[in-house]
Amino acid sequence: MDIPSKYEPGLAESKWYKYWMDNGFFKSMPDDREPYTIVIPPPNVTGVLHMGHMLNNTIQDVLVRRARMQGKNACWVPGTDHASIATEAKVVAKLKAEGIEKKDLTREEFLDHAWEWTNKHGGIILEQLKRLGASCDWDRTLFTMDEKRSESVIKVFVDLFNKGLIYRGIRMVNWDPEAMTAVSDEEVNYTDEKSKLYYVRYKIVGEDGYIMVATTRPETILGDTAVCANPDDERYKHLKGKKVIVPMANREVPFIFDSYVDPEFGTGCLKITPAHDINDYEIGMRHNLPSIDVFNEDGTISSSAGMFEGIDRFKAKELAEKELQRTGNLVKVEKYDNKIGRSERTNAVIEPRLSVQWFLKMKELSKPALDAVLDNEVHLHPSKFKNLYRHWMEDVHDWCISRQLYWGHQIPAWYYNNNEFVVAENISEALELAKKKSGNDALTQNDLRPDEDVLDTWFSSWLWPITSFDGINDPGNADIKYYYPTNVLITAPEILFFWVARMIIAGYEYRGQKPFNDVYLTGLVRDQMRRKMSKSLGNSPDPIELIEKYGADGVRVGMLLCSPAGNDLLFEDSLPEQGRNFANKIWNAFRLVKSWEADDKIKQPESSAIAVEWMNEVLKKSITDIDLTFSKFRISEALMIIYRLFWDEFSGWYLEIIKPEYQKPIDRVTYEATLSVFDKLMKLIHPFMPFITEEIWQLLIERKKGESLMMSRLPEAKNFNKNLIAGFVSIKETISAIRTVRKEKDLPNKQKLDLLILSDKDHIDAHFMPVISKLCNLTSIKFISEKQDGAASFMVGTTEYFIPLEGKLDVEAELLKIREELEYHKGFLVTVMKKLDNERFVSNAPANVLDLEKKKKSDAESKIRSLEERMKELTSL
RNA sequence: GGGUUGUUAGCUCAGUUGGUUUAGAGCAUUACCUUGACAGGGUAGGGGUCACUGGUUCGAUUCCAGUACAACCCA
Numbered sequence: 023m024d025i026p027s028k029y030e031p032g033l034a035e036s037k038w039y040k041y042w043m044d045n046g047f048f049k050s051m052p053d054d055r056e057p058y059t060i061v062i063p064p065p066n067v068t069g070v071l072h073m074g075h076m077l078n079n080t081i082q083d084v085l086v087r088r089a090r091m092q093g094k095n096a097c098w099v100p101g102t103d104h105a106s107i108a109t110e111a112k113v114v115a116k117l118k119a120e121g122i123e124k125k126d127l128t129r130e131e132f133l134d135h136a137w138e139w140t141n142k143h144g145g146i147i148l149e150q151l152k153r154l155g156a157s158c159d160w161d162r163t164l165f166t167m168d169e170k171r172s173e174s175v176i177k178v179f180v181d182l183f184n185k186g187l188i189y190r191g192i193r194m195v196n197w198d199p200e201a202m203t204a205v206s207d208e209e210v211n212y213t214d215e216k217s218k219l220y221y222v223r224y225k226i227v228g229e230d231g232y233i234m235v236a237t238t239r240p241e242t243i244l245g246d247t248a249v250c251a252n253p254d255d256e257r258y259k260h261l262k263g264k265k266v267i268v269p270m271a272n273r274e275v276p277f278i279f280d281s282y283v284d285p286e287f288g289t290g291c292l293k294i295t296p297a298h299d300i301n302d303y304e305i306g307m308r309h310n311l312p313s314i315d316v317f318n319e320d321g322t323i324s325s326s327a328g329m330f331e332g333i334d335r336f337k338a339k340e341l342a343e344k345e346l347q348r349t350g351n352l353v354k355v356e357k358y359d360n361k362i363g364r365s366e367r368t369n370a371v372i373e374p375r376l377s378v379q380w381f382l383k384m385k386e387l388s389k390p391a392l393d394a395v396l397d398n399e400v401h402l403h404p405s406k407f408k409n410l411y412r413h414w415m416e417d418v419h420d421w422c423i424s425r426q427l428y429w430g431h432q433i434p435a436w437y438y439n440n441n442e443f444v445v446a447e448n449i450s451e452a453l454e455l456a457k458k459k460s461g462n463d464a465l466t467q468n469d470l471r472p473d474e475d476v477l478d479t480w481f482s483s484w485l486w487p488i489t490s491f492d493g494i495n496d497p498g499n500a501d502i503k504y505y506y507p508t509n510v511l512i513t514a515p516e517i518l519f520f521w522v523a524r525m526i527i528a529g530y531e532y533r534g535q536k537p538f539n540d541v542y543l544t545g546l547v548r549d550q551m552r553r554k555m556s557k558s559l560g561n562s563p564d565p566i567e568l569i570e571k572y573g574a575d576g577v578r579v580g581m582l583l584c585s586p587a588g589n590d591l592l593f594e595d596s597l598p599e600q601g602r603n604f605a606n607k608i609w610n611a612f613r614l615v616k617s618w619e620a621d622d623k624i625k626q627p628e629s630s631a632i633a634v635e636w637m638n639e640v641l642k643k644s645i646t647d648i649d650l651t652f653s654k655f656r657i658s659e660a661l662m663i664i665y666r667l668f669w670d671e672f673s674g675w676y677l678e679i680i681k682p683e684y685q686k687p688i689d690r691v692t693y694e695a696t697l698s699v700f701d702k703l704m705k706l707i708h709p710f711m712p713f714i715t716e717e718i719w720q721l722l723i724e725r726k727k728g729e730s731l732m733m734s735r736l737p738e739a740k741n742f743n744k745n746l747i748a749g750f751v752s753i754k755e756t757i758s759a760i761r762t763v764r765k766e767k768d769l770p771n772k773q774k775l776d777l778l779i780l781s782d783k784d785h786i787d788a789h790f791m792p793v794i795s796k797l798c799n800l801t802s803i804k805f806i807s808e809k810q811d812g813a814a815s816f817m818v819g820t821t822e823y824f825i826p827l828e829g830k831l832d833v834e835a836e837l838l839k840i841r842e843e844l845e846y847h848k849g850f851l852v853t854v855m856k857k858l859d860n861e862r863f864v865s866n867a868p869a870n871v872l873d874l875e876k877k878k879k880s881d882a883e884s885k886i887r888s889l890e891e892r893m894k895e896l897t898s899l
Numbered sequence: 900g901g902g903u904u905g906u907u908a909g910c911u912c913a914g915u916u917g918g919u920u921u922a923g924a925g926c927a928u929u930a931c932c933u934u935g936a937c938a939g940g941g942u943a944g945g946g947g948u949c950a951c952u953g954g955u956u957c958g959a960u961u962c963c964a965g966u967a968c969a970a971c972c973c974a
Binding site for chain 2: 413417515602681761847867875
């Protein structure tokens with residue numbers, strides 16, 4: 023067989039993905055096996071794959087493939103999210119490029135455009151995931167706005183409303199006066215900008231004096247309904263019960279006290295404008311203040327301001343400054359650095375604005391979800407997020423679930439008469455309710471006006487683990503009973519609250535059970551400068567190009583190598599490169615093994631027998647270690663164990679020991695054992711690198727049609743021989759020391775050497791001697807009872823070794839080496855003696871610690887003794 | 900402003916129930932080797948007073964407190 027010296031990933035990837043799909047290996051149906059379920063964090067339907075997805079989905083695929091190979095019924099449900107804000111923004115931008123303004127379209131017309139866009143771009147991202155090797159059950163692909171998911175969302179809204187948990191309330195929103203729409207917090211960019219702080223005086227009613235207020239917004243003075251100070255502030259205590267006159271407006275407003283006010287800031291006196299600042303609004307609520315909205319939707323001054331009507335807010339600010347100056351109420355102006363929020367879309371300065379929104383009461387609803395995490399019903403990985411979670415859940419706010427958008431699940435509320443409303447699953451039920459509620463049987467559907475808003479995207483995502491198996495519409499169906507709760511959720515920490523916490527809440531509310539056992543929080547993918555990867559910065563590589571360059575397996579390994587849970591991943595090309603190199607290493611090891619011809623007549627060399635025995639123990643130990651790391655979700659670490667197992671132990675040691683001479687055949691026993699080890703290694707690596715392992719596994723021995731590595735069972739291990747493994751570790755040291763001697767003495771590898779061991783046979787583990795002999799190209803290994811002249815020497819543990827050099831010994835160099843070693847051991851002895859000379863240590867330390875220190879001391883002393891003797895001998899030469 | 904977490908080798912990270920031969924890995928780096936699996940390889944090195952300052956202790960990189968810096972979340 024002719025195998026190329028470089029692994030070509032492209033062909034293998036498309037070949038085996040098709041093979042897996044054609045054989046239906048990704049499919050899952052309920053049966054009597056243990057289920058292993060993951061629901062995908064649905065990517066935006068019109069999005070394209072970015073590095074975050076790569077990381078996230080690689081981890082999911084590793085877990086799902088591993089579970090499948092453990093004999094579990096693995097089910098990974100894929101799907102996409104309608105992502106109302108992001109998608110609507112994209113559609114608006116696309117229409118704008120075509121010269122169409124959103125405001126010129128009806129809701130229905132806009133939605134037609136949005137669906138067209140969704141159908142055109144939707145699913146691209148899922149196709150990209152296939153390139154990565156994702157073993158999702160594609161027949162189960164979902165969309166958060168498909169029929170069943172939408173139906174579920176509406177049902178849940180109605181249910182929560184009927185339980186009294188959803189209400190309408192006033193809230194401050196980020197208003198973009200240019201786009202004339204509310205924008206989400208995520209769409210507001212804050213920048214430090216220079217502005218001014220105005221000191222304005224307010225006349226005290228019934229007194230001669232004034233009080234002074236500092237403000238950055240003089241134009242909103244027209245909307246003031248109180249002036250406020252901290253109740254502990256001595257300077258203002260005398261003003262209790264007094265009134266002051268708002269400048270320009272000449273309105274009498276009360277002087278009030280609230281602990282919100284910071285006495286240190288400005289004059290310690292705050293003007294209260296409930297309509298235009300969230301804190302003022304809250305103070306207003308506490309003190310029953312009226313609220314005067316001085317702005318129109320487009321940012322001009324409204325009629326209720328009583329002045330400057332129709333003038334733009336920035337112009338009004340200048341006019342207000344002049345007017346205050348003219349009336350002598352402006353005392354001074356200071357420079358001030360302020361954080362200004364601007365709309366991501368229009369760059370217009372955001373205006374806080376009061377509006378009516380829908381809310382979900384969270385306090386009681388979230389209780390079981392808080393307990394679930396605190397009681398370790400749901401495990402967060404890494405656990406440091408537990409504190410954060412608790413902190414947030416204990417201080418949970420009501421959830422504003424309405425959005426002023428078209429793209430999304432429209433809120434199932436209908437208005438009639440004078441802003442009365444009903445909530446129902448559809449308009450005919452709404453009509454019946456409205457008739458009942460109003461007592462007016464003459465109402466028709468035409469009298470009902472549907473709510474214009476849609477629901478927050480998270481209001482559908484929070485049901486995802488349930489709706490993935492249609493558990494809202496059909497709570498008793500076979501799928502939901504079998505697959506729920508799911509096993510693990512893989513997601514980014516920044517949506518711990520937006521999404522994860524709310525899924526747990528919904529899980530308990532609608533299934534009476536947690537939605538998943540474990541949550542693995544990945545890090546953010548950043549570039550080398552620690553910047554978040556983003557399209558606008560242009561610092562994000564195209565994942566598909568990476569796959570083409572390094573292979574899917576290489577990219578998967580690259581993503582995982584440097585991404586411990588919860589830590590950011592600083593991405594650079596060297597990572598997938600390392601992954602690709604690993605794939606090539608595996609490939610070449612395979613080439614080597616396949617190049618051998620097995621011969622029944624050859625007897626197995628002793629060294630090979632030992633190597634096989636040792637390799638199998640190392641394999642068992644690694645399997646144990648891998649199981650342990652997986653149980654702690656330390657996936658990077660598991661990969662590193664496998665990486666070193668294959669590269670160092672298998673390729674570096676095992677294959678080097680059993681390797682027959684060039685173009686000579688290998689004995690059958692070792693060959694078969696090696697194929698078996700290779701088979702196990704492919705199984706262990708498969709979850710991480712599915713393609714190359716399948717390719718090699720199929721070529722390793724003849725396979726039947728329809729067989730696949732991905733459906734085979736992972737090797738298991740219970741016990742391993744610790745002594746054998748430890749013995750080999752010390753043998754590695756000996757070999758390494760001999761190699762160093764060769765290097766220092768410039769002895770070519772081909773030249774045979776003798777090894778002398780200053781010890782008796784019973785004292786030393788001779789088991790691995792044939793291995794040393796083979797790897798170091800020795801003619802003999804002998805045990806001696808006296809030190810050897812004219813030989814290079816070294817120590818491993820407390821045993822001294824000699825290699826006769828036939829006059830090649832460089833005494834000076836040897837002495838230098840010994841002096842260095844002596845220095846080290848003497849230094850070490852000092853640290854040990856420091857402890858042993860300390861009486862309090864000797865009397866207080868536990869016996870085992872004391873014994874250990876004593877052993878350290880005697881070992882060091884014996885080493886120093888033999889080094890000194892050796893030095894004496896050398897100098898006497 | 901409030902909170903959470905972190906600071907260990909050039910980089911990314913492990914580790915420590917406080918003592919395990921004067922701290923480990925991968926990558927990077929240095930020297931040498933290499934026509935017989937792999938130059939995307941091999942061998943051998945170098946590199947860290949475990950952020951700082953105190954405290955507890957026979958003993959602190961590990962526990963506690965404070966300081967500095969950084970990241971994230973909330974306002």
